Amino acid sequence: MALLEDLKSALGNNLLTRKEQLIPYRTDASYFQGNDPVAVALPDSVEQVSDTLKICQKYSVSVVVRGGGTSLTGSSIPLEDSIVLSMAKFDHILEVKPEDRYAIAEPGVRLDALNEYLSRFRHFYPPDPASSLAATVGGSISTNAGGLRAATYGTTRNWILGLEVVLPNGEVINVGGKVLKRTAGYDLTALFVGAEGTLGVITKAILKIWPLPEAKGRILAYYDEIGNVGRAISSMKARGITPEIAEFLDRITMDSLEKTRGMEFPERARYLLIVDIAAPRESLQRQLQDAAEVMKEFSPLDLRVTTDPQEMSRIYEARKGAYASLLSERSSMSERVVIGDIVVPASRLPEALKDSESKVNEHGLKVALFGHIADGNIHANIYADVSNREQMKKVDEFQIDFGRIALKYGGSVSAEHGIGIEKKELLEMEIRETGSPHVMELMKAIRKDFDPKGIMNRGKMFD
Amino acid sequence: MTDLLRQLEEEVGKCISCGFCESVCPTLPASGYDLWKGARGRVILGKELLNSMNMEGKPNLQLSDSFYSCLDCFACLQVCPAGVNAGVVSHLSRSILAGAKMKGSRNPYASMIVAATMKYMNPLGIHRGLGSWASGLKFSDRSENLLYTGNMYQLMAYTGKMNAMRSLMGDAMGRFMAAMASEIPSLVRISATQYDKDFKAKLDQSLRNIAELLARAGVNFSYMGDEEPYPGTFIYDLGYLEEFREYSAKVYRMLKKTGARRIITVDPHTYDLLRNAYPKYVKGFDLEVVFYTDLLDQSKLHSTGKNVAYHEPCHFVLRTDAYNRPLELLRSASEVKLPARSGKRNRCCGGPDELIFPDLSEKISNDRYAELEAIGADEIVTACPICLSNLSKKGKVSDISGLLLEAMKG
Numbered sequence: 105m106a107l108l109e110d111l112k113s114a115l116g117n118n119l120l121t122r123k124e125q126l127i128p129y130r131t132d133a134s135y136f137q138g139n140d141p142v143a144v145a146l147p148d149s150v151e152q153v154s155d156t157l158k159i160c161q162k163y164s165v166s167v168v169v170r171g172g173g174t175s176l177t178g179s180s181i182p183l184e185d186s187i188v189l190s191m192a193k194f195d196h197i198l199e200v201k202p203e204d205r206y207a208i209a210e211p212g213v214r215l216d217a218l219n220e221y222l223s224r225f226r227h228f229y230p231p232d233p234a235s236s237l238a239a240t241v242g243g244s245i246s247t248n249a250g251g252l253r254a255a256t257y258g259t260t261r262n263w264i265l266g267l268e269v270v271l272p273n274g275e276v277i278n279v280g281g282k283v284l285k286r287t288a289g290y291d292l293t294a295l296f297v298g299a300e301g302t303l304g305v306i307t308k309a310i311l312k313i314w315p316l317p318e319a320k321g322r323i324l325a326y327y328d329e330i331g332n333v334g335r336a337i338s339s340m341k342a343r344g345i346t347p348e349i350a351e352f353l354d355r356i357t358m359d360s361l362e363k364t365r366g367m368e369f370p371e372r373a374r375y376l377l378i379v380d381i382a383a384p385r386e387s388l389q390r391q392l393q394d395a396a397e398v399m400k401e402f403s404p405l406d407l408r409v410t411t412d413p414q415e416m417s418r419i420y421e422a423r424k425g426a427y428a429s430l431l432s433e434r435s436s437m438s439e440r441v442v443i444g445d446i447v448v449p450a451s452r453l454p455e456a457l458k459d460s461e462s463k464v465n466e467h468g469l470k471v472a473l474f475g476h477i478a479d480g481n482i483h484a485n486i487y488a489d490v491s492n493r494e495q496m497k498k499v500d501e502f503q504i505d506f507g508r509i510a511l512k513y514g515g516s517v518s519a520e521h522g523i524g525i526e527k528k529e530l531l532e533m534e535i536r537e538t539g540s541p542h543v544m545e546l547m548k549a550i551r552k553d554f555d556p557k558g559i560m561n562r563g564k565m566f567d
Numbered sequence: 568m569t570d571l572l573r574q575l576e577e578e579v580g581k582c583i584s585c586g587f588c589e590s591v592c593p594t595l596p597a598s599g600y601d602l603w604k605g606a607r608g609r610v611i612l613g614k615e616l617l618n619s620m621n622m623e624g625k626p627n628l629q630l631s632d633s634f635y636s637c638l639d640c641f642a643c644l645q646v647c648p649a650g651v652n653a654g655v656v657s658h659l660s661r662s663i664l665a666g667a668k669m670k671g672s673r674n675p676y677a678s679m680i681v682a683a684t685m686k687y688m689n690p691l692g693i694h695r696g697l698g699s700w701a702s703g704l705k706f707s708d709r710s711e712n713l714l715y716t717g718n719m720y721q722l723m724a725y726t727g728k729m730n731a732m733r734s735l736m737g738d739a740m741g742r743f744m745a746a747m748a749s750e751i752p753s754l755v756r757i758s759a760t761q762y763d764k765d766f767k768a769k770l771d772q773s774l775r776n777i778a779e780l781l782a783r784a785g786v787n788f789s790y791m792g793d794e795e796p797y798p799g800t801f802i803y804d805l806g807y808l809e810e811f812r813e814y815s816a817k818v819y820r821m822l823k824k825t826g827a828r829r830i831i832t833v834d835p836h837t838y839d840l841l842r843n844a845y846p847k848y849v850k851g852f853d854l855e856v857v858f859y860t861d862l863l864d865q866s867k868l869h870s871t872g873k874n875v876a877y878h879e880p881c882h883f884v885l886r887t888d889a890y891n892r893p894l895e896l897l898r899s900a901s902e903v904k905l906p907a908r909s910g911k912r913n914r915c916c917g918g919p920d921e922l923i924f925p926d927l928s929e930k931i932s933n934d935r936y937a938e939l940e941a942i943g944a945d946e947i948v949t950a951c952p953i954c955l956s957n958l959s960k961k962g963k964v965s966d967i968s969g970l971l972l973e974a975m976k977g
Contacts, residue, residue: 118599124628125601127615128608133585146600173586173607192600212600214590220907237646238586364650425648428585432649437580 107163108143111187114155118193120144129188131181132173133235133427135440135490136525138181141168141188148193150268150276150307157305157559158274160187166562167272169301171243172214174235176427176443177524179247179300183563191242194307202227206265206282207313211242211306227313230257233520234424242306248298250520252349252423255478256382257314259520261297268308269296272555282310295550300522301561303554317382320348321392321411322419325404326373330354330461330473332402333375334453337477340379340398341450347395349380350478351423357472357485360429365422370406377404377477378419423474430472430485438491441472442499442526444484446510447519453480459509460484467502481519503530511537523565531566571666571808572620575659579613582651588643592653593915594636597930603633604927606643606653613656616663626667631674634660636924638931639804640881640915661806675742676923677805678749685810686752688796688817689718697721698792700771704778712788713827714781714859717798717837720774723956724767730925732761766959769966770952776968777833777859783975786862789825796821798837803844804919812848819849829855831862835882835951838890860892860950860971865899868974874902875970876944877909878935878958880951884913893950893967900974906938914938918953928957936961946970 111119120126126140142165147153160167166186173180182188194210197218201207202225209218215236219228232251233239239249245267250259257263266280280286280293296303327333333352340347353361353376358369369376379399383391392409399407410416422429430441448456457473460482464471475482484506488495507517507530517530535544547566552558588606589595595605602608612633619627637657644652664673684690689697697718706714733741781788799814822830832838841856877897883890889911897903908914917931936958939947949955950967958964 120601124612124630124633125603127628128602128605128611131584131611133583144602172590173602190600195596216590235585235587238590364648422648425585425587428583428587428648431581431583437576441583 107159107165110159110162111143111145111156114159115145115147115152118146118148118152120146129170129182129190132175132178134176134178134181134524134526135442136178136181138178138183139185141182141186144188144190146190146193150270153189153270153305153307154274154276156187156189157270157272160559161273161557164557164559167559168561169242169246169305171211171240171246172235172238174233174239174243175247175524176445176521177526179522179524179561179564180243181525183525186562189305191240191305194242197221198308200225200227200313201282202313204282205284205313207311209241209309209311211240211245211309213241215239215241215244222313223316226316228316229263229311229313231260231263234427236424241309241311245297245306245309246300247522248520250476250479250481252351252476254476254481254520255350256346256348261294263312264293264297264309265312266310267293267296267306269304269306271304272557272560276307280310284312298522300524300565302551302565303560317348319385319388319411320380320382320416321388321409322416323379323381323392323396323399323407323409324419325377325379325399325407326370327375327377327402327404328372329403330375330457331454333377333477334457336377336399336402338451338453339401340395341478343398345391345395345398347379347478348382349378350476351378352376352473352475352477353378353423353426354473356433356470357426357430357474360433360472361422361426363432364429365425367418367422373405378423426474427485433472434487435470436489438489439487440490442486442488442490443521444486444503444506445519445521446482446506446515446517448480448482448510448513448515450478450480452513452515453477456480456482456509456513456515459512460506463502463505463509467498467505469498469502471502480515504533507533525564528566571659571663572617575613575617575656575663578651578656578659579610579617581649582610583649584611585648587646587648588651588653591642591646591912593638593640593642593917593931594920594927597917597927597934598636604636609633609637609653609660610651610656613660616660620663626664630660631664634664635674635677635805636920636927638881638915638917638919640913640919641885642881642913642915645885645911658804658806662808663806665806666809674923675745675749677807679745679752680801680922681805681807681810682749683752684797684799684802685814690797690801691722691725692752694793696793698790698795700774701778701790701792704775706790707787708789709826710787710789711826711828712786713822713825713830714778714788714790714833715822715830715837716774716795716833717800718795719800719834719837720770720952723770723952724762726921726956727763727766727960728761730921733925766956773952773955773966773968774833776966776972780863780968780972780975781831781859784863784867786831788831789827791821791825794821798840800836800840803840811844815845815848816850819845819852819854822854827854829857831857831859833859834953835880836953839882839886858890858892860896863896863971863975865896868896868899868971869977870899871901871970871973873945873970874904875946875948876939876942877903877905878916878939878947878949878954878964879905879909879913880949880954881913881915883950884910896971897948897967900970904942904944906942908938916949916954916957918951918957921953921957929960932957933961
């Protein structure tokens with residue numbers, strides 16, 4: 105096969121072709137199963153990335169770029185005869201400059217590893233998807249990942265200063281730079297954020313970093329009514345309190361954490377609201393008290409404040425692993441969890457949460473709800489046998505209705521997981537129903553301009 | 568086999584494929600990020616193995632390298648939100664492959680090691696001289712306490728030369744020779760003539776230190792000398808469970824024959840095996856198993872004034888029942904500094920891969936040594952002969968027994 109021969113000569117031992125080695129690349133953290141790739145390229149230099157793309161361009165073969173393989177929408181799995189281009193070997197942190205508030209990292213660096221390193225400088229990189237232990241710099245840029253801290257710091261887009269990118273034709277370009285301000289033509293850096301590997305391959309990223317907060321405390325409050333969870337957060341924000349993190353979990357999620365993490369929650373509680381306050385040491389207690397007072401106004405069953413780092417870390421890790429823990433609550437071995445991801449303005453949360461709960465009941469599905477509530481992000485985790493067409497039809501219908509809830513309140517069908525395979529229809533719906541159909545044409549034109557042969561992540565985002 | 572398949576189905580069925588395990592698996596970066604040599608890849612391939620066994624009654628892919636390269640360190644379990652243990656998936660899969668008895672489904676080095684151990688009760692086919700470290704020491708003829716080295720310190724003197732021989736032969740020839748030796752186990756004994764004399768002296772001294780520590784603690788104990796059997800760690804770890812059942816029963820009978828009631832182990836692998844695997848495989852297993860540090864009196868230790876970097880053995884800290892006694896004693900004897908990845912985040916030394924995947928093993932040990940060295944302590948210390956051997960390739964590493972003895976002597 106000429107394609108493989110060319111790749112072999114460009115990549116040498118950095119090319120995997122044995123069937124057994126290819127199988128693990130069929131999947132990511134979503135429920136989708138792709139095909140075995142034709143081969144996996146594991147380049148260790150920008151030149152090898154460029155050569156791989158040139159070869160794939162020559163043979164018009166689809167290229168699927170892979171970071172940590174933590175996508176929840178199937179954006180990193182191969183759908184057809186594809187080459188998987190894994191950026192795992194680009195795993196170095198190249199520079200940290202706290203005085204200029206930036207760090208330069210390669211795309212394969214995992215986010216928790218990056219933050220562990222930055223903590224030596226008393227700084228951090230705020231984007232914090234729940235998958236941060238495994239998610240990479242490149243992958244999280246490509247999905248514009250949000251996460252727990254987005255309530256305060258926003259999503260990945262706010263933290264990318266510049267990029268080195270290899271374009272589909274093999275050309276290497278640099279966009280943005282090391283400065284915190286720049287108004288020099290179109291913001292191409294932002295264009296690559298959330299592009300899901302459709303426009304090029306990121307080989308280096310200049311990231312904005314921030315000093316670590318001095319102190320943190322956590323409030324845990326349990327409620328039996330979902331509207332109150334939303335009202336507590338909206339009210340807090342209306343009074344000028346911005347929690348660093350505000351997460352809610354429902355009973356199914358709590359049950360799964362009891363099973364898999366040995367955690368204990370009050371039996372009567374239907375919802376848990378976790379609020380973190382980050383503040384200067386001197387004012388932490390006062391700010392925690394202010395936030396707790398607001399939460400108490402909405403009839404919590406129980407409320408507790410902690411500043412114990414070990415306890416905080418245990419809860420934080422449990423929340424971050426909640427998606428994977430949920431599988432312990434399935435009713436049969438064939439069930440998987442399909443995750444929905446909408447966002448609404450925070451003030452509309454009480455209604456959106458109520459609507460979501462009604463839709464769950466209407467569709468007769470088993471759904472676990474949790475989410476990053478301070479920025480209006482709700483995740484609906486639907487239990488379904490993905491090989492059962494009838495069930496999956498119901499899941500799809502629910503996803504459409506769930507997306508409509510987002511649009512009804514001025515939100516979006518995809519908050520932080522990207523589009524991938526899963527949300528192509530939802531993306532179309534959002535663009536259609538928000539009254540700007542030309543936007544899709546613009547997106548298609550941009551993609552075509554970057555990738556005229558259509559080799560990059562074919563079949564993902566939109567056709 | 569049915570039971571193994573059921574267990575495998577249960578373990579892989581819990582996995583949602585989030586990839587958390589992959590981020591802490593030492594073999595993944597060491598393999599150049601080849602996913603089948605990482606924790607998530609092994610769980611995915613465990614599902615493939617299960618499917619092929621259920622559909623065709625036999626493995627249809629050559630998966631052994633994936634499962635045999637797992638270090639069984641259980642780092643993956645510590646971070647899995649769903650409680651999946653990719654180490655257990657690897658062990659079950661190895662056991663299924665070993666049980667399938669099909670050409671190509673097994674690893675030739677594993678077959679060789681198991682064949683030699685079953686024949687000679689020692690992976691290298693040696694016995695004479697394994698008790699020489701104790702030359703001049705006096706033991707009780709019969710005691711309720713038996714000092715059981717399991718030959719683990721002694722065997723470490725041979726691994727370096729064995730791998731040098733393998734490296735000279737190249738991979739294909741090495742596999743061919745291993746396959747031959749699995750049919751003719753006496754061939755393994757050739758490697759028993761080659762050992763590192765200086766390192767042997769260091770290992771022997773560690774065992775002498777342990778014996779002296781116990782004697783100073785007032786423990787009366789016996790020792791089997793050259794007759795002491797290897798505990799069968801490899802047979803179990805490599806998944807040869809039928810053979811392990813037979814072998815462990817034999818070892819148990821030999822240990823019982825000494826009249827001992829309590830077995831004093833000196834390495835974490837034997838300690839773990841005797842405490843956790845033997846009771847499942849040996850009917851009526853009734854021996855108390857301790858680690859030698861259990862019998863030392865912490866209040867008798869004086870500070871040596873040293874500061875040390877301690878590498879914790881995975882079998883002590885990454886198992887469900889973490890065993891921290893060596894660290895507690897070490898803290899009385901010195902100022903201890905731990906690397907960032909320690910405790911439940913511990914990073915393996917790569918040792919368990921040394922015989923089957925020496926290149927992987929070396930990369931992992933080099934990285935771990937670099938982390939320990941960066942601490943800048945007076946000394947790097949560990950409490951496991953495999954860790955000691957593997958980390959010593961890069962620089963000076965000491966066994967904990969020397970420091971403890973120094974602290975006990977005051």
